[in-house]
Amino acid sequence: HDIGKLKNLRLLEIYDNNLSGKIPFGFGNLTNLVQFDASNNHLEGDLSEIKSLKNLQSLQLFQNRFSGEIPQELGDFKYLTQLSLYDNKLTGFLPQKLGSWIGMEYIDVSDNLLSGPIPPDMCKNNQITDIALLNNSFTGSIPENYANCTALVRFRLTKNSLSGVVPKGIWGLPNLELFDLGRNQFEGSIASDIGKAKSLAQLFLSDNQFSGELPLEISEASSLVSIQLSSNRVSGHIPVTIGKLKILTSLTLNNNNLSGNLPDSIGSCVSLTEVNLAENSISGVVPISIGSLLTLNSLNLSSNEFSGEIPSSLSSLKLSLLDLSNNQFFGSIPDSLAISAFKDGFMGNPGLCSQILKNFQPCSVESSGSRRTSSRSKCLRLILGISSSTMC
Incomplete structure (x- = not known):
């Protein structure tokens, strides 16, 4: 005392x-x-x-x-x-x-039982570098003038009850490296300003109500290492420019409303270790280029509308997780992928067959040669038939 x-x-x-x-x-x-x-x-x-x-x-x-x-x-x-x-x-x-x-300069009140709105003036003099309010019960929206936080490096609001639209200018803050809004009730779309966020490395937006399409400009945020956007309402296509993100290691877009094809340019994201696109409406074939992602160890494309054959190029990857279940794949499961650890990852594709995995129909000569080969064979027989009739 x-x-x-x-x-x-x-x-x-x-x-x-x-x-x-x-x-x-x-x-x-x-x-x-x-x-x-x-x-x-x-x-x-x-x-x-x-x-x-x-x-x-x-x-x-x-x-x-x-x-x-x-x-x-x-x-x-x-x-x-x-x-x-x-x-x-x-x-x-x-x-x-x-x-x-x-x-x-910085405030960290994470992991408490705090509630109410976020103070509106913490960016008043543009000096603050770190705002950490995560794991509380804050409500309301992000103040508009936070778009003036030009010195901000880390902005962490995950696990609160915040809502509303993220002010447009925040997406493009020039020094922002970590942007974590996960597990809130934010809505609206990701602004095209994100292309200005040249320092942004980690983008964590999972478990919100974000909607709209992924802007093409996201590929201009060239420092991105991780994009976590699962469990939202994002729609449209994965940008064809995604291949510009050369140091991206994690792409998690599962449980959204994405459609269209998986662009071939994803094969240019040479640092990827994890891709999770499960529970969307993505269709078309899996691009062969994905086999060039030599650092990839987790690939989850389950519960989509992918079709065609499973690319043999996946065999060159050292995957610890492969989930292609509940799609429309057909043809033979590549022998090098037909291991018990991946068995469940092929379920829900009635057109798949395997000479190795017991839970799948055995491949006939025709199916092991693929439907495309089968179609070519039928075409060849037709041509030969026409030639024979001509000779007669």
Whole structure:
């Protein structure tokens, strides 16, 4: 309790210990405190003693057991630039004035029980680089002026109850590397501005209500490493320009309303390790070029409308997962893919046959030669028949 007598104290770092208990009464007397870091301890109780520390620039209390509401007075801290309170049990609303003064550099209040709207002014001075509000119960929409967050590098809002349309300018923020909006209720389409996001590496939008088509401009975001867009309402075709994404490793578009063909240009995405297009309405043949994706280890095309033969080029891949089930494939399953680990991945294609897998009809001479070969044979017999009649 005597710590409150150290009225000239400016820096207090007590992080990474086994401290327990509450912030002591009288702590609020440390009005000259500029930095306070008590992170990674076992501290508990509320933060009421913090509300008088108006000279704070950095407040780090993450990974503790603090509860109660964040003092609204923090919104009046004119010098506060760094706020990290993640992994506690805090409730209530974030102070709506946060960032209204000198401007925040980063805020992380993830993994709490916070609710209410996102503060509108955290980008006021275009200094903030990291906004992490994930795993709470925030509601409302993303403020329009967040499109001015030109210094923003990481924007993480996953696992909340946010909704509405994402402001158009946010898609094209020039320094944004991580954009995570997963598990919310966002709607609208991905804006063509995404082509301006030259630093964007990770795009996580799964489990929302996004609709519309994938813009061609997404292929201009050349730093993309991962596109996670599963469980939305996205429609239209996969852009034919997808092959421009040379360092893309993960493409997850399952459970949408995509249609059309899988473009041959996907074979130019030479860094792909995972492709999941399950539960769409994609049709046509699987492009042979997919066999050139030598780093690919997971391919899920199940529950679509693919047809034709399974490309033998898939045999050159070192796949740990292959799921082509519930499509319209026909012909022989390539012997090198006819292993028990992949057996279920061929189910739901009545036209498939195999000399190796027991659950499939054995291939006849005609089917093992493929329907295309069969058609050519019939054509040849017809030509020979015509020639014979002519000679007679």
